[in-house]
Amino acid sequence: MAIARAERLVNLVLCLLSTRQYLTAERIRAIVPGYSDAATDEAFFRMFERDKTELRDLGVPLEIGRSAEFDNTDGYRIARRDYELGDVDLEPDEAAAVALAARLWDSPQLTGAAHGALIKLRAAGVDVDHEVHTAVEPKVRTTEPAFPPLLAAVQEGRVVEFDYRKLTPVEVRTRTVEPWGVVAWRGRWYLVGHDRDRRAPRCFRLSRIVGDVRAVGKPGVVDRPAEVDLLSFVKRSEPSTQAVATAKLWVARGRAQGVRRRARVVGERELDGVAGDVLEIDLRFPDSAAAWIAGFGADVLVLEPEVLAKTVREKLVGALRGAGVRA
Secondary structure: OOHHHHHHHHHHHHHHHOOOOOEOHHHHHHHOOOHHHOOOHHHHHHHHHHHHHHHHHOOOOEEEEOOOOOOOOOEEEEOHHHHOOOOOOOOHHHHHHHHHHHHHHOOHHHHHHHHHHHHHHHHOOOOOOOOHHHHHOOOOOOOOOOHHHHHHHHHHOOEEEEEEEEOOOOEEEEEEEEEEEEEEEOOEEEEEEEEOOOOEEEEEEHHHEEEEEEEEOOOOOOOOOOOOOHHHHHHHHOOOOOOOEEEEEEEEOOOOHHHHOOEEEEEEEEEOOEEEEEEEEEEOOHHHHHHHHHOOHHHEEEEEOHHHHHHHHHHHHHHHHHOOOOO
């Protein structure tokens, strides 16, 4: 995506977040930097339609409506309640790490583009909330290995296969899916499509995909139903509360205090001559637990469930390969 288009999209998001009223396309054209480059009305509307599609594909929830009953034209805005990340509970040490990251985000090197967009919007007559820039901080991880091949499959209209980890009961099953789109909601990425195994539409959280995504068959065989709103489908499909999973860990004696604070000791055990404790821990966010546990290295070993133990091993092997070390 060209720099000019990326900057225009940032301007558009900031503009629609900063207003409580619905802004018509003509109003957006007049105040959002970048749209004045359109030579004709037709060129502008083509550009605006592409930008709206791009934002929806990225998971940005656009609202369409009218500010008053006598308005004749629909307008657009972004509702912060749907766009912003939900409440997150942090331990004191985690909060300190987040504070440090926030300072890095506020550095001139990282905020130049966002501050430039805000200045241009104010100059164009938009009364931008001074806190609106915090709403567009990057909060959705796109580091899942499944993201690039799934996005490519959506664009090519190609069927995919992948191994998917369920939480209740804990198991891994192979899924064959006709992908319709990849969207973000509440800080996570989801694939929406037709599950051939269940013969019904389903959504899949990318962080639960295990191993490689495999494209099968010929391109152009998958058509996304026009009536399906991907983001609304994810909202309906995801449970409002996260299931709590229990894991059993071995932790080296006197090590991994971050794990010990959240867990309860249920026994003692020695592994390879190293003394340690057996702990049980309730994982409120099992999808991110593997990366968190892997961060403790050899001090923590997953005993149960086997799916979590395998995922942690895969992350450790990947880290070794990234460092140029053979596993």
